[in-house]
Amino acid sequence: MQNIEILMAALEYIEVHLREEIKTEDVAAICFCSKSTLEKLFRSVYDISVHEYIVRRRMMLAAKKLSQQPKISILDIALEYGYSTHESFARAFEQIWNCKPSEFRMAKFTELFPRLNVPPKKGDNYIMMRRHVDISELYDLFQERKDCFFVLCDIKHMISINEISKKAGDLAILEQMRRMTAASGEEDIVFRIGGDEFCILTDSSDKVYAEQIADKIRCINNQTFTYENQEIPLALHVAVVSLKECYRYEEVFAGLHNAIKESKE
Numbered sequence: 001m002q003n004i005e006i007l008m009a010a011l012e013y014i015e016v017h018l019r020e021e022i023k024t025e026d027v028a029a030i031c032f033c034s035k036s037t038l039e040k041l042f043r044s045v046y047d048i049s050v051h052e053y054i055v056r057r058r059m060m061l062a063a064k065k066l067s068q069q070p071k072i073s074i075l076d077i078a079l080e081y082g083y084s085t086h087e088s089f090a091r092a093f094e095q096i097w098n099c100k101p102s103e104f105r106m107a108k109f110t111e112l113f114p115r116l117n118v119p120p121k122k123g124d125n126y127i128m129m130r131r132h133v134d135i136s137e138l139y140d141l142f143q144e145r146k147d148c149f150f151v152l153c154d155i156k157h158m159i160s161i162n163e164i165s166k167k168a169g170d171l172a173i174l175e176q177m178r179r180m181t182a183a184s185g186e187e188d189i190v191f192r193i194g195g196d197e198f199c200i201l202t203d204s205s206d207k208v209y210a211e212q213i214a215d216k217i218r219c220i221n222n223q224t225f226t227y228e229n230q231e232i233p234l235a236l237h238v239a240v241v242s243l244k245e246c247y248r249y250e251e252v253f254a255g256l257h258n259a260i261k262e263s264k265e
Contacts, residue, residue: 003041003045004193004194004253004254005031006031006037006038007041007042007045007193007253008253009031010027010030010031010038010042010050011139011253012248013027013030013031014027014050014054014057015248018054018057018058019080019082021082022054024038024039024051027050038050044195045195046192055095055096056096057139059093059096059097060140062078062080062101063093063096063097063104064140065080066101066105067104070105074101074102074105077089077101078090138191141201142201142252145201146243146244147205147242147244148202148203148204148205148242149202149207149209149210149240150199150200150201150210150240150243150256150259151184151199151202151210151213151217151238151240152197152200152239152256152260152263153176153179153197153199153217153237153238154194154196154197154198154236154237154260154263154264155173155176155196155234155235155237156235156237157235158196161232161234164227164230164232168227168230168232169196171225171227172225172232175225175234176198176236177190177198179217180198180217182216183213183216183217184200184202184213185203185204185209187203188200188201188202188203188213189201189203193253193257194257197256197260199256200213207240207242211240214239214240217236217238218236218238221234221235222234222235237260238263239259239260239263241255241256243255243256
């Protein structure tokens with residue numbers, strides 16, 4: 001399997017088996033790769049381990065149930081997601097949400113996933129952080145925004161940038177993220193689907209809106225970023241796509257990668 005196929009298979013398997021015991025080696029087995037390969041892939045793309053993803057995904061769904069179904073007991077929710085005691089569930093929940101399940105339920109958050117630690121004023125740091133999304137939230141976002149458009153970006157000539165140095169390649173990816181985040185709207189989400197392949201999931205079903213974002217990114221193609229007193233031009237392939245009929249991780253990720261591929265042809 002290629003890396004993207006491994007990721008799609010892993011995410012799909014985890015989603016289907018979230019309410020069962022899941023071991024990393026089991027996920028690796030259905031992906032036809034080693035446990036170490038799968039872990040390295042998750043960390044390089046998502047900066048998180050497979051186990052951490054599983055825990056966060058469970059806690060996201062548990063939080064939704066706590067918020068939306070107040071008559072269900074916390075213990076019943078704990079048991080549903082594989083925790084045998086209220087205490088073990090509460091510890092896992094607090095690690096993700098920084099509060100106990102009972103506190104979360106009583107707080108009645110206006111957002112299911114409240115944004116935390118946002119800098120108080122705008123600027124580059126604010127731009128880079130204001131639309132941060134945890135990978136474990138993506139499945140829910142795909143469902144909630146199934147009519148919305150994606151803006152996809154991939155770095156042109158990434159191999160030649162990496163040949164300068166690996167650090168130059170890392171800086172190129174950071175600059176790519178900065179441009180995409182700066183071009184997107186307040187409620188749009190930027191996330192990574194490959195090495196230098198990123199998406200903006202917009203909060204709009206208007207293609208004109210998505211094309212405006214794409215044009216903002218294209219218009220600064222070949223502007224440079226600095227690496228050790230060297231100015232390196234950076235240009236991005238950009239595509240706009242809607243995936244209304246895609247409901248599974250496999251369908252969404254395959255559709256996104258196909259759209260990126262087509263933008264290069």
